[in-house]
Amino acid sequence: MKILLLRPHPGNDRFGLGPFFCVEPLGLEYLAAALIPKGHEVTIADLRFRPGPATWINRTRPGLVGIGCLHALEFDEIRATAREVRRASPQAFILVGGHAAAAYPAALECDEIDAICVDDGEEIVPAVVAAVEQGRDLAGVPGLRLRTPDGWVSTPPLAERTSLDLVPLPARHLVERHRSGYHCLLFKPVWLIETARGCPHNCSFCSVWQLYDRSCRERNLEAVVEDFAACGDAIFVADDLFWYNPARSLALAEALKRRGVFKRWILVQTRTDLIRRSADLMAAWRPLAKDFDIFLGLEAASDKGLDGLDKGADLEDSIEAVRIARSLKYGINGNFLVDTDWGVDDFRELWAFVEQYGLQRAGFTIRTPLPGTEYHQQMADRVAGQQWSNYDMHHLLWEPRIGAARFFELYAETWRRSILNTAGDKGIMAWIRQVRPSQIPYIMRVLWRTQRMMKTAEYLREHLATRPAATGAKELKTR
Ligand code: B12
Numbered sequence: 001m002k003i004l005l006l007r008p009h010p011g012n013d014r015f016g017l018g019p020f021f022c023v024e025p026l027g028l029e030y031l032a033a034a035l036i037p038k039g040h041e042v043t044i045a046d047l048r049f050r051p052g053p054a055t056w057i058n059r060t061r062p063g064l065v066g067i068g069c070l071h072a073l074e075f076d077e078i079r080a081t082a083r084e085v086r087r088a089s090p091q092a093f094i095l096v097g098g099h100a101a102a103a104y105p106a107a108l109e110c111d112e113i114d115a116i117c118v119d120d121g122e123e124i125v126p127a128v129v130a131a132v133e134q135g136r137d138l139a140g141v142p143g144l145r146l147r148t149p150d151g152w153v154s155t156p157p158l159a160e161r162t163s164l165d166l167v168p169l170p171a172r173h174l175v176e177r178h179r180s181g182y183h184c185l186l187f188k189p190v191w192l193i194e195t196a197r198g199c200p201h202n203c204s205f206c207s208v209w210q211l212y213d214r215s216c217r218e219r220n221l222e223a224v225v226e227d228f229a230a231c232g233d234a235i236f237v238a239d240d241l242f243w244y245n246p247a248r249s250l251a252l253a254e255a256l257k258r259r260g261v262f263k264r265w266i267l268v269q270t271r272t273d274l275i276r277r278s279a280d281l282m283a284a285w286r287p288l289a290k291d292f293d294i295f296l297g298l299e300a301a302s303d304k305g306l307d308g309l310d311k312g313a314d315l316e317d318s319i320e321a322v323r324i325a326r327s328l329k330y331g332i333n334g335n336f337l338v339d340t341d342w343g344v345d346d347f348r349e350l351w352a353f354v355e356q357y358g359l360q361r362a363g364f365t366i367r368t369p370l371p372g373t374e375y376h377q378q379m380a381d382r383v384a385g386q387q388w389s390n391y392d393m394h395h396l397l398w399e400p401r402i403g404a405a406r407f408f409e410l411y412a413e414t415w416r417r418s419i420l421n422t423a424g425d426k427g428i429m430a431w432i433r434q435v436r437p438s439q440i441p442y443i444m445r446v447l448w449r450t451q452r453m454m455k456t457a458e459y460l461r462e463h464l465a466t467r468p469a470a471t472g473a474k475e476l477k478t479r
């Protein structure tokens, strides 16, 4: 069958680090790798680049269109894309999947979509394609929400979680036409690699563990080494929790060294307590790249703050992790969560922590009830009527304790303390010196776009324009 897999534009990347990142649709590449050996003709189209869905439909004439949905902030855009696909190809079967779709399918249950995949796709998608091709009932395919004449129904879950080794390598050749457009921070082009999936922890703001029931699955080391060797020299590792299994991580570092893998840059995501107890492992990995950055879940500047998020790590873990990582010359890109219940003292506590430990490379996001979390269920009444694009962790979904105007004033001030503030410690020239001449226009464009995060008025304008009409303009407190 002819299959078209679409990665839609996220719709909202006005705030946050969105402009700094555009990475390949790795989930779709794994789906393609599962479908191609079964004789299907697969095209992946990344709609963050031209052309749009209608052109791709005309070019490929698909029997099934799969739409990837990674983030809740994309829900409205996914539905709009599905509508466009339906118009251009009324006969095609429309299947949606990806992290956010699986974590909260209710947001996508609409007439334009035929089915939603609520688990990993490597087994489920080929089964859907076979059923559609043979005109069989999809009720027998596991892991789906299915649109039926009687409404949306669930099919049984997969008997077992899909092994990551079912499909050893992603079909990266299908996105090569977009490769030069994929970038992360200062690096362009970049490659996204996954070595493991899931996380055993239970941070209250995170939808990953709730989807995978705190399970972790690992890819076969040989496949991972092969993938690293075949990809280019700037790598973003997609694993939810890198270095999670010390013995396996050590074996992987050694296997990569034996294979002669050495990258210009690697970025991984992990936890502070894990780094604190893994100094040897960190030392083993560091020689694998010239520059090696870590996205570290710092989250809060006090033990009370960390406890309130069920982080399961304390402030001493944060301080030690930063010390260990820096002693090994890792770069730290942390993230902190800012709470709508905060007063000025809480902001000051965060600023002091950032200053004391030199964490100006960190990002700051607003604690947001992401669909698929218990926190979202608890906050259901307060978030009613919000548009999905506001779930980017830079919008307020309800009135904060100190009022929106004062909150955004302090939030913008928090961002002004980061290195992204070109009027702050790191000016434009310092950024320009870090990139090749050909990348200067790119870095200028990205920096220009991120400057709105330092401006109170930009947040307020956005807040007024996008909040549910029902809350009314009168609620906005001004100083
Ligand atoms: C890479 C990544 C990013 C990248 C790039 C994303 C992009 N737009 O291309 C960047 C860094 C930009 C990013 C940004 C953000 N991200 Co992000 N991101 C991820 C991450 C780490 C990996 C995704 C991935 O590629 N995994 C590897 C592939 C192989 O797995 P997969 O995509 O899940 O694919 C499988 C299945 O889902 C399924 N599938 C996938 N697509 C499809 C399609 C169809 C049709 C079907 C049937 C099945 C299917 O089959 C695949 C194979 O099994 C996930 C973590 C996660 N566990 O998903 C977070 C994650 C998705 N991100 C998250 C968040 C919160 C964000 C930010 C809001 C963070 C922030 N602080 O600003 C921003 C939003 C940016 C924006 N404005 O768009 C949350 C999502 C929460 C939610 N419920 O919305 C996650 C889950 C992380 C977390 N720990 O909470 N992100």
Ligand code: SF4
Pocket: 199, 200, 201, 202, 203, 206, 207, 208, 209, 240, 241, 271, 297
């Ligand atoms: S450690 Fe990271 S991936 Fe794991 S539950 Fe916490 S935020 Fe989610």
